[in-house]
Amino acid sequence: MIRLEKRPNPSRFWLYATPVVAVALTMIAGGLMFAALGKNPFEVIRTIFWDPLFGEFAWYLRGQLLVKAGPLVLIAVGLSLGFRAGIWNIGAEGQYIMGAICGAGVGLAFYPTESRLIFPLMILAGAFGGWVWAMIPAILKTRFNTNEILVSLMLVYVAQTILAMASTGFLRNPEGAGFPGSRNFSSYPAAQNPELIAGSGLHWGGVAALAVVVLAYVLLQKHILGFQIKLAGQAPRAARFHGVNPATLVVLCMGISGALAGLAGMFEVTGPAGQISIDFNSGYGFTAIIVAFLGRLNPVGILLGGLLMALTYIGGEMASTNLGLPSSAIQAFQGMLLFFLLGVDVLTNFRIRSLIGRSTTGAR
Amino acid sequence: MSERPVLLAVEGITKAYPGVVANADVSFSIGEGEVHALLGENGAGKSTLVKMIYGLVKPDQGRMVWKGADYAPAAPRAARATGVAMVFQHFSLFEALNVAENVALGMENPPPMKELAAKIRAVSEEYGLPLDPSRMVGDLSAGERQRVEIIRCLLQDPKLLIMDEPTSVLTPQEVEILFRTLRQLSAEGTAILYISHKLEEIRSLCDAATILRRGKVVGTADPKTSSARELAEAMVGATLTPPERHGREKGRVLLGVSDLSVASPIPFGTSLKEVSFTVSAGEVLGIAGVAGNGQDELLLALSGEIAAPSDRVRIDSAPMGDKGPGERRRAGLVAAPEDRLGHAAAPDMSLVENAFLTGAIRKGLTKNGFIDWAATRDYAERVIKAYDVRTPGSHVAARALSGGNLQKFVIGRELSQEPLVIVINQPTWGVDAAAAAAIRQAILDRAAEGAAVVVISQDLDELLEISDRFAVLNGGRLTPPRPVQGLTVDEIGLMMGGAHGMEVAHHV
Numbered sequence: 001m002i003r004l005e006k007r008p009n010p011s012r013f014w015l016y017a018t019p020v021v022a023v024a025l026t027m028i029a030g031g032l033m034f035a036a037l038g039k040n041p042f043e044v045i046r047t048i049f050w051d052p053l054f055g056e057f058a059w060y061l062r063g064q065l066l067v068k069a070g071p072l073v074l075i076a077v078g079l080s081l082g083f084r085a086g087i088w089n090i091g092a093e094g095q096y097i098m099g100a101i102c103g104a105g106v107g108l109a110f111y112p113t114e115s116r117l118i119f120p121l122m123i124l125a126g127a128f129g130g131w132v133w134a135m136i137p138a139i140l141k142t143r144f145n146t147n148e149i150l151v152s153l154m155l156v157y158v159a160q161t162i163l164a165m166a167s168t169g170f171l172r173n174p175e176g177a178g179f180p181g182s183r184n185f186s187s188y189p190a191a192q193n194p195e196l197i198a199g200s201g202l203h204w205g206g207v208a209a210l211a212v213v214v215l216a217y218v219l220l221q222k223h224i225l226g227f228q229i230k231l232a233g234q235a236p237r238a239a240r241f242h243g244v245n246p247a248t249l250v251v252l253c254m255g256i257s258g259a260l261a262g263l264a265g266m267f268e269v270t271g272p273a274g275q276i277s278i279d280f281n282s283g284y285g286f287t288a289i290i291v292a293f294l295g296r297l298n299p300v301g302i303l304l305g306g307l308l309m310a311l312t313y314i315g316g317e318m319a320s321t322n323l324g325l326p327s328s329a330i331q332a333f334q335g336m337l338l339f340f341l342l343g344v345d346v347l348t349n350f351r352i353r354s355l356i357g358r359s360t361t362g363a364r
Numbered sequence: 365m366s367e368r369p370v371l372l373a374v375e376g377i378t379k380a381y382p383g384v385v386a387n388a389d390v391s392f393s394i395g396e397g398e399v400h401a402l403l404g405e406n407g408a409g410k411s412t413l414v415k416m417i418y419g420l421v422k423p424d425q426g427r428m429v430w431k432g433a434d435y436a437p438a439a440p441r442a443a444r445a446t447g448v449a450m451v452f453q454h455f456s457l458f459e460a461l462n463v464a465e466n467v468a469l470g471m472e473n474p475p476p477m478k479e480l481a482a483k484i485r486a487v488s489e490e491y492g493l494p495l496d497p498s499r500m501v502g503d504l505s506a507g508e509r510q511r512v513e514i515i516r517c518l519l520q521d522p523k524l525l526i527m528d529e530p531t532s533v534l535t536p537q538e539v540e541i542l543f544r545t546l547r548q549l550s551a552e553g554t555a556i557l558y559i560s561h562k563l564e565e566i567r568s569l570c571d572a573a574t575i576l577r578r579g580k581v582v583g584t585a586d587p588k589t590s591s592a593r594e595l596a597e598a599m600v601g602a603t604l605t606p607p608e609r610h611g612r613e614k615g616r617v618l619l620g621v622s623d624l625s626v627a628s629p630i631p632f633g634t635s636l637k638e639v640s641f642t643v644s645a646g647e648v649l650g651i652a653g654v655a656g657n658g659q660d661e662l663l664l665a666l667s668g669e670i671a672a673p674s675d676r677v678r679i680d681s682a683p684m685g686d687k688g689p690g691e692r693r694r695a696g697l698v699a700a701p702e703d704r705l706g707h708a709a710a711p712d713m714s715l716v717e718n719a720f721l722t723g724a725i726r727k728g729l730t731k732n733g734f735i736d737w738a739a740t741r742d743y744a745e746r747v748i749k750a751y752d753v754r755t756p757g758s759h760v761a762a763r764a765l766s767g768g769n770l771q772k773f774v775i776g777r778e779l780s781q782e783p784l785v786i787v788i789n790q791p792t793w794g795v796d797a798a799a800a801a802a803i804r805q806a807i808l809d810r811a812a813e814g815a816a817v818v819v820i821s822q823d824l825d826e827l828l829e830i831s832d833r834f835a836v837l838n839g840g841r842l843t844p845p846r847p848v849q850g851l852t853v854d855e856i857g858l859m860m861g862g863a864h865g866m867e868v869a870h871h872v
Contacts, residue, residue, distance in 0.1 A: 008760075008761065008763070008764035009760060009761050009764055010712070010761070222734050222735055222737075223733055223734055223735065224724065224730050224733050224734070224735055225733065227717070227720065227735060230713075231710055231713070231721070234710050234711070234712050234713065235706050235707075235709075235710035235711060235712075235713075237703075237706055237707045238706060238707055238708070238709060238710045238721060239710075240669050240689070241667065241669060241689060241699075241701060241707055241708065241721070241722070242689065242690075242721050242722065242724075243668070243688050243689040243690035243693075245688065
């Protein structure tokens with residue numbers, strides 16, 4: 001028999017060790033699954049974790065790493081602030097889509113004008129689109145005490161419908177011979193989000209993600225707002241006693257996460273995706289939730305978690321094309337990562353006690 | 365007393381938890397029909413001991429003997445089958461169920477509701493504890509809730525009734541009635557194990573006393589012949605000095621509350637109704653009342669966690685009723701809520717962070733919104749030192765501290781902010797006698813320096829010791845404050861609303 005016992009203080013060691021242990025356990029369990037599917041587990045693990053960084057096509061795939069990690073990190077940092085305050089924005093995917101539509105819409109409205117002001121304006125519009133979409137669940141929650149999880153999640157499907165309307169209707173390329181999808185931003189330099197260093201995969205979205213990581217770190221460590229966010233999540237009554245207004249905090253956290261998700265969508269659609277299309281969004285808004293927890297809701301952790309997640313995406317894709325693994329096996333593999341992370345996480349706040357060896361362990 | 369046959373003998377009981385020995389070689393015995401006091405400070409090991417008798421905890425060593433036979437209950441069920449019943453300090457009642465349903469939930473084989481209700485009526489009349497079985501527990505006063513627990517026990521026809529600090533929630537009249545019930549039970553042959561640290565009660569009720577200190581039996585006493593001072597010094601292991609009162613001048617009014625009515629944000633809470641009072645510089649207003657009569661709500665309304673029309677609460681003449689906790693702190697008001705862990709302090713945050721929690725504004729711990737952690741750490745460490753908070757350091761999480769130590773930290777944190785107005789709910793809850801005396805002294809010192817102090821407490825002795833004026837919260841209404849000098853216990857009892865209609869019960 002074993003028993004969990006709450007630690008008087010959270011363990012510093014396990015706080016940093018859990019992600020490493022979780023990755024190791026995922027490799028073991030995933031390897032068993034790949035073996036059961038009749039593949040060589042070592043080869044699959046190598047394809048997923050090694051080849052994208054150091055393999056034959058690494059020159060291309062390394063760039064892809066930043067392309068994929070950028071929006072994940074940008075969204076996840078925003079979400080993590082809310083999650084820390086106990087505010088559960090699950091609808092980042094919708095805010096991401098709305099940011100993309102608003103940002104792209106503003107850019108396309110100026111087509112074909114060339115001006116340096118257009119791209120900054122689009123950035124503002126993208127953030128605004130995501131912010132507005134997040135304000136809907138925020139205000140419903142503060143006014144009518146609705147559940148922000150449900151409302152934000154359901155608004156994802158509304159956003160997807162608007163995206164379909166945009167790409168087949170109001171933002172469709174007039175010169176596109178009736179095909180769905182907007183004009184391609186690669187042929188509109190003033191509104192384009194270019195690769196900043198050739199081959200690096202770094203675009204303005206990646207720069208923004210790095211900046212946001214630094215800002216969020218400073219906010220949480222040094223600023224009173226970061227303190228209030230943490231306090232509200234850990235002890236809501238103590239937060240009220242301190243003087244936090246819960247409604248203000250909901251609006252603030254939802255707003256920040258929505259705006260950052262909107263930014264990510266805008267950078268994606270004007271850069272790597274290139275155009276508004278029915279399926280330009282690839283679930284970054286949902287994956288970012290995993291990234292936020294993988295990074296322990298800590299900005300630096302999220303940066304690392306985002307890179308790791310991007311790696312499993314790219315490596316997973318290679319494994320399914322090169323080794324013929326079903327894509328659902330890759331998704332299960334990613335799911336394992338979150339499962340083990342949350343499972344091992346218990347050790348940060350609890351220690352395992354054996355009831356059999358009680359006379360020796362109970363003495364401490 | 366010695367001719368009573370021994371009902372339960374505890375012999376050499378030892379129980380250790382990680383890091384602390386709760387009971388070390390404890391022995392005592394209780395005779396049939398005897399009222400036996402277990403006396404000791406918080407943390408002396410009283411609760412652990414009775415939990416072992418009630419089968420909730422297993423002793424590491426030692427044995428218990430019940431009427432000459434070995435007694436080792438594996439669970440409370442076994443203890444109840446033997447004839448042991450217990451009334452806990454914290455009630456385990458469902459507020460949304462009625463009295464009979466609550467009683468039925470605690471029984472092994474509850475009879476049909478109608479029969480049970482009749483039984484409850486019969487027992488309650490027999491022992492002078494009137495109780496309507498069909499009333500909702502959520503509507504009952506704390507004293508009435510305790511009656512539910514007692515009747516639940518009496519229905520089991522116990523040979524030994526354990527009562528853990530039963531009077532902390534009662535008015536003086538209710539205490540008197542409870543004692544009559546207990547004496548009646550004792551006369552009928554039921555032994556009572558009575559846990560308390562209130563010495564006068566023990567002197568008036570108990571036949572024998574076992575005194576515990578730090579898990580060990582440090583003595584036995586005959587409460588009828590020992591003085592309260594002797595008992596207290598045996599319990600604390602030191603001589604006690606009452607707090608010193610400096611003569612002080614009453615200054616201008618610093619806190620004015622007029623016609624304050626607010627709804628309670630707490631489920632089954634008590635709304636405040638037309639509460640009015642003023643407190644001047646240098647003055648201590650004591651507010652008594654049985655728990656759940658609006659104390660929590662009053663603290664929330666004063667700290668700024670519940671808003672009211674702006675002119676209902678004035679701090680140093682400035683209308684503050686509609687302002688939040690931050691602005692009220694800036695105006696000079698500090699507050700210490702009753703619930704330390706989760707309300708006054710964040711359990712998982714360090715003492716440094718918890719110092720920042722309320723000290724940020726008055727101690728100037730932020731610059732342009734950025735936190736000065738070095739200054740905050742200094743502040744936390746000064747509080748730890750000045751109030752003798754036992755902790756390995758300021759980096760430790762609040763929940764790692766014992767209740768009494770956290771209490772000292774929370775009170776110290778508020779009192780160290782050079783406040784104009786101090787509001788404290790239950791200032792010495794859970795701290796040992798020496799620390800309680802230090803806290804009371806610190807409160808009086810702040811008053812002497814010119815602060816206006818409101819102390820809300822259920823401990824009448826404490827309030828009478830430190831207050832200049834005294835008022836009672838009853839059902840969310842505050843009685844007009846009266847000077848403490850010359851107030852009698854009977855008058856206080858009447859201010860507390862008497863015994864909630866129980867006077868009629870004992871007209872023998």
